């Protein structure tokens with residue numbers, strides 16, 4: 024059955040911007056974060072404490088994390104692949120972080136330079152240190168519906184990595200269709216496999232829209248009871264280690280879908296759409312949210 028309310032995790036400032044080739048001002052990132060909070064997003068992934076050599080666009084992670092004008096009721100999180108990243112994030116007052124693994128060996132090597140098993144060994148001390156600091160940790164699994172290097176990924180492999188993250192202490196596991204190749208029945212089967220080991224209310228759907236399937240895939244997993252959705256304003260983004268992958272599903276389109284289904288999200292669609300119009304103009308990108316484009320033309 025459909026959930027009554029859905030929590031959106033806005034990943035635009037991180038997933039949406041990490042792949043932009045031209046530098047984006049820290050001030051622009053901060054204004055984006057501010058506007059997203061004003062539109063009602065209660066969870067914003069703001070930065071990524073990764074190597075600036077690997078992802079130059081996220082090199083200003085400290086300035087971003089420290090520059091946020093924090094709003095009551097909004098969680099501002101950051102990616103932290105290892106202890107070095109976590110320590111830096113803690114120094115900047117982060118209240119929640121995320122580790123990111125993959126269901127594909129080849130993708131794990133390309134993205135974080137280690138095997139899946141090694142990545143789990145690196146995450147364990149991150150979770151331990153975060154627990155000491157009273158910081159919650161979210162876990163990502165990439166390539167849950169396909170890998171740019173290995174192709175098909177078995178749902179059992181996704182379930183195995185998701186369970187490892189959950190057992191390690193991740194309070195929620197976000198399932199990433201990194202390259203957006205999934206289709207609804209595959210998405211449904213993958214969620215069913217993962218939900219055998221992890222309660223449905225601890226799972227999130229993180230779908231990229233490369234093949235235009237993200238909303239259909241979300242509909243399929245909403246029906247299964249998934250109640251946390253990752254999305255990116257204006258559909259910004261792509262992963263630097265997944266060539267050709269396009270942005271996340273657009274937050275505006277997800278809110279329009281949820282509104283139509285009578286599912287509560289607490290988000291002001293008009294304010295969100297205006298934010299999408301603003302950021303795409305600011306960075307010179309097309310607006311990939313159909314709802315936003317339609318609302319702007321009204």
Ligand code: HMG
Pocket residue numbers: 038041071072073074075077078102104105107108109123134135136137163164165166198199200201229231261262263264
């Ligand atoms: P490595 O080279 O194996 O690490 O990289 P290392 O420990 O050997 O360190 C190498 C260098 O990186 C050293 O610097 C370290 O200090 C530095 P050097 O001595 O060469 O000057 N370093 C760091 N600098 C800043 N912050 C850190 C950090 N750690 C080491 N935390 C590492 C391993 C994970 C660091 C690297 O592979 C990396 O940064 N990868 C980033 C990958 C990434 O950000 N990908 C995009 C995000 S994932 C994604 O988009 C998918 C998702 O959206 C879900 C989905 O869609 O599926 C989440």
Ligand code: MG
Pocket residue numbers: 038199201229231262271
């Ligand atoms: Mg992603």
